């Protein structure tokens with residue numbers, strides 16, 4: 001069994017669990033703590049340390065962490081819905097110092113999309129899969145034949161001179177008190193634009209509202225099939241954990257949740 005830990009940092013909660021990477025099932029309880037008010041880096045790092053401690057993660061078990069920003073070589077490059085202090089911060093190194101272990105650090109929607117391809121709605125689907133998460137913002141993941149193209153940020157496409165997520169996210173629906181029908185008109189415009197640019201083979205819609213997909217997905221008319229995510233609240237955890245271990249890397253295979261990685265200090269190279 002290959003195990004890893006996934007941590008999903010969001011605007012309201014930070015979740016973590018130990019994952020079986022072959023089945024995509026959680027091997028531990030899912031621990032969720034509230035995101036500290038203000039979302040300051042040191043407070044979020046302390047919360048992640050608390051979750052890893054509560055999970056009782058053994059040394060050497062790979063840890064993947066996902067975060068709602070562009071992540072370039074471990075540095076957070078944007079902060080659309082989090083504290084501005086994250087911009088230009090060497091976040092991966094900050095977590096590693098506090099945790100005393102290597103981590104793999106990725107964008108939250110990239111993690112969710114990768115999880116859906118590996119374990120969920122796009123399992124076995126070839127070609128171009130685009131996942132979007134509809135939440136406070138709009139996150140996106142582009143995956144071609146199982147390979148993730150990171151940091152696509154399709155939530156920030158400019159449509160009619162406006163940042164798309166400001167009009168079409170779930171938060172925008174709530175802010176403007178839109179019915180599902182009126183929100184679906186905005187979604188139609190958004191997904192038609194995405195489809196015109198990328199011609200995906202499959203569109204997946206994630207985020208908390210995807211559990212109510214029957215209210216809005218049937219109202220959309222697109223060439224590609226558009227389906228709800230199936231991993232729901234666990235997608236970020238599963239994807240972050242899976243991306244922390246390169247597929248086919250047998251050096252991280254262990255009988256239980258305790259792991260002996262190849263050699264101390266050696267960081268597994270992941271898919272991005």
Ligand code: BGC
Pocket residue numbers: 067068069070078080081107108109110133135136137138139140153155165
């Ligand atoms: C951010 C993305 C993130 C998405 C969902 C957007 O505002 O720019 O990096 O993936 O929200 O959390």
